[in-house]
Amino acid sequence: xxxxIICPNCGQKNKVEDGTKEAKCGKCWALLKENKSExxxxxxxxxxxxxxxxxxxxxxxxxxxSTSSSSxxxxxxxxxxxxxxxxxxxxxxxxQKFVNNESIAPLTIQTSAGANYLVKIVDYYSKxxxxxxxIKGGDTIRTKVPLGTFEIRYASGEQWYGYQHLFGDDTxxxxxxxxxxxxxxxxxxxxxxxTLYRVSNGNLRTSYMNPSEF
Numbered sequence: 001x002x003x004x005i006i007c008p009n010c011g012q013k014n015k016v017e018d019g020t021k022e023a024k025c026g027k028c029w030a031l032l033k034e035n036k037s038e039x040x041x042x043x044x045x046x047x048x049x050x051x052x053x054x055x056x057x058x059x060x061x062x063x064x065x066s067t068s069s070s071s072x073x074x075x076x077x078x079x080x081x082x083x084x085x086x087x088x089x090x091x092x093x094x095x096q097k098f099v100n101n102e103s104i105a106p107l108t109i110q111t112s113a114g115a116n117y118l119v120k121i122v123d124y125y126s127k128x129x130x131x132x133x134x135i136k137g138g139d140t141i142r143t144k145v146p147l148g149t150f151e152i153r154y155a156s157g158e159q160w161y162g163y164q165h166l167f168g169d170d171t172x173x174x175x176x177x178x179x180x181x182x183x184x185x186x187x188x189x190x191x192x193x194x195t196l197y198r199v200s201n202g203n204l205r206t207s208y209m210n211p212s213e214f
Contacts, residue, residue, distance in 0.1 A: 084161040084168050089116065090134040093141045096163075098129045101146035105182035106191030113138035115156040117196055118166060120214065124149040124179045132163075135196075147183055152176045153214055154196060173214050174206040 002017045009030035016023040024031055097103075111117055115137045121130040130150060135141050153175040157167020165171075176194075183190050194204050 082165075082169055084165045087160050087162040089136070089160040092134065092136045092139040093143065094134040095143065096132040098131060099146060101148075103131075103144040103146050104184075105145050105147055105189050106142070107145050107182075108140065108142045108191075108193040109133065109135060110140045110193070110195045110197075111135050111137055112197030115158060115172075116160065116167070118155045118163075119196075120153045120155070121145060121150045122153065124151045127151070145182055147189075149179050149181045152180055152194070153209065155214060156196075171211065173209045173211050175209045177205045177207055 002015050005014050005016050005023065006012070007014060007025035007028060007030050010025060010028040012025050012027040014023065014026055022031070109117075109119060117135045117137070119133045119135065121132070122128060123130060130146060130148070133141065133143060153173070155166045155171050155173050157171045159168060159170070160166075161168045180192055181190065182192075196204065
């Protein structure tokens with residue numbers, strides 16, 4: 001089949017057969033018809049190219065976001081875990097005293113292996129510190145404390161980081177549920193024997209305490 005195309009340049013009517021790639025006017029040789037199929041083919045490849053390019057950009061952004069998130073999470077984990085310097089562990093029975101009162105009341109503390117302990121004795125009413133005693137796990141110490149009514153707290157753990165950080169992030173904090181009254185009756189001075197581990201019929205009931213309260 002054929003079609004009649006009027007030349008836009010000179011107005012000449014030209015008969016052009018279907019399938020002709022490029023037709024020109026028979027009078028002035030002006031271009032009448034371009035190869036539409038080639039243009040179509042070119043445009044069809046163009047949208048595929050842009051689709052691939054957009055997909056590549058989206059993939060890159062997702063990868064970058066994932067890497068940033070992983071890096072941020074890793075940084076947060078590092079910040080949570082403190083890196084305190086390890087200190088030389090005190091000897092069992094090492095004491096710190098915060099009052100000048102005479103220590104005359106007997107106190108025996110037994111511990112089990114597997115953890116070390118810093119026992120802190122505070123005034124039951126004012127909560128002011130009286131003394132601390134360091135005890136290595138498995139040891140038993142015998143000491144003397146001032147007269148008074150006290151609350152007994154203790155921190156436990158394995159690695160020692162000094163009196164400021166105690167056993168680091170793994171420190172466990174506890175306090176006895178009862179008050180301890182060390183007094184002179186006139187006939188005798190009352191004292192206590194405590195066990196800082198679970199035993200059958202153990203004599204010390206404890207509760208967890210917040211580190212900030214220790």
